[in-house]
Amino acid sequence: MGKTRPPRVVKGMPSVELSRKEFVLRFHRRHEDPSFDGAARQLDAVAEVAWKNYIEYHKSPNKRKAGSAFAEPSFLLPQEWLETRKRILEAERAQRRKSGASRILVINGSARSDQTCPGEMSKTYRLAKIAQRTIEAARRFEVDFLDLSLLNSEYGRVIYPCKACVSTAQPLCNWPCSCYPNHALGQTQDWMNELYPRWAAAHGVMILAPVNWYHVPSVLKLMIDRLVCADGGNPDPTTTHGKNPALAKDLELKGWDYPKHLAGRAFAVAVHGDAEGVDNVRNALCDWLTTLGLIRAGESGAVGRYLGYFEPYATSHDELDEDTALQEEIRNAARSLVETVRQLRSGKLKQPDAGLSSPREK
Numbered sequence: 001m002g003k004t005r006p007p008r009v010v011k012g013m014p015s016v017e018l019s020r021k022e023f024v025l026r027f028h029r030r031h032e033d034p035s036f037d038g039a040a041r042q043l044d045a046v047a048e049v050a051w052k053n054y055i056e057y058h059k060s061p062n063k064r065k066a067g068s069a070f071a072e073p074s075f076l077l078p079q080e081w082l083e084t085r086k087r088i089l090e091a092e093r094a095q096r097r098k099s100g101a102s103r104i105l106v107i108n109g110s111a112r113s114d115q116t117c118p119g120e121m122s123k124t125y126r127l128a129k130i131a132q133r134t135i136e137a138a139r140r141f142e143v144d145f146l147d148l149s150l151l152n153s154e155y156g157r158v159i160y161p162c163k164a165c166v167s168t169a170q171p172l173c174n175w176p177c178s179c180y181p182n183h184a185l186g187q188t189q190d191w192m193n194e195l196y197p198r199w200a201a202a203h204g205v206m207i208l209a210p211v212n213w214y215h216v217p218s219v220l221k222l223m224i225d226r227l228v229c230a231d232g233g234n235p236d237p238t239t240t241h242g243k244n245p246a247l248a249k250d251l252e253l254k255g256w257d258y259p260k261h262l263a264g265r266a267f268a269v270a271v272h273g274d275a276e277g278v279d280n281v282r283n284a285l286c287d288w289l290t291t292l293g294l295i296r297a298g299e300s301g302a303v304g305r306y307l308g309y310f311e312p313y314a315t316s317h318d319e320l321d322e323d324t325a326l327q328e329e330i331r332n333a334a335r336s337l338v339e340t341v342r343q344l345r346s347g348k349l350k351q352p353d354a355g356l357s358s359p360r361e362k
Helices: 020-029 032-053 077-094 125-137 192-201 218-230 243-252 278-293 313-322 325-347
Strands: 062-065 076-078 100-108 141-147 202-209 266-272 302-306
Touching: 020 032, 062 077, 062 266, 076 077, 077 192, 100 125, 100 192, 125 141, 125 202, 125 266, 125 313, 125 325, 192 218, 202 278, 202 302, 202 325, 266 278, 266 325, 278 302, 302 325, 313 325
Parallel strands: 100 141, 100 202, 202 266, 266 302
Antiparallel strands: 062 076
16 A cells, blocks of 8 residues: 555635735725714824734734643643633533533524614514523523624624634634634634633523524524534644644544534524525524534424514514414423423433444544
């Protein structure tokens, strides 16, 4: 047999580096409101600093030594990443404690809000609040309510897109994600740094979403994609010297254990639509959560219904008011999730395949 070739890192895409003129133009377009005219000189000075940071590529200017918990303790890691990791570890310890209330992360996956252009709350938000009240009525249960519509309505809220590091090599994708912040590109204040610990702290998750063009809304998809690191993500960036694709490929080919960082939690989903796509979106959410290692809360834990089928959007909230069966299905999904979490925490719910190893890691 011939020698095994080292893994290739394939390149060839055109440069995306901006000229100074284009960079400064884009910078100032963020401040086109005439109220900024009085600060023109200050903005010019800030633009000059931003250009310097961009052209010198200050991705992670705030770093410190990784420490003894990592393979290479002296390797410099971003402070923001280390702080997020610390919060995740604290959340995981709290989640594993036998005592204390059970925590359910209830997620409003709709982008619509009465605080911005639509001028009206979403039906999904209303359904999510029904789920929240049902769960909070259960003894020793609490809800962490995550409203993803804040990405559209709240200043400074942003989830940046996944860069698909996994497709280069699984160990290049870190848990938690280390792609952001990128100070050189102005990609800061990534909300995922807060959301990873909230997922880690949960004993159960309930996602409620509408159908947007046969898919989940973009605000929900952003979070879903950035949770790829929970399925096999590398918790030690020092093993790949940060984002070194050649080292990551070599590490993957030597054998990777694909840790499932959120496995063992319970889930329920509820999807509603007005014309098409409900079953596909519900099934896609269930498949995704199952792949992460979460456990579905029975048949009642996967709701998919049409609300006001081919009726006017203008009266859709009236349709929801009248659809008491759907409201009760949401309550049942929440109740089933509560019971599943109870059984998981007490050890009564046993997974027959829990001790098996998959012969087909991704």
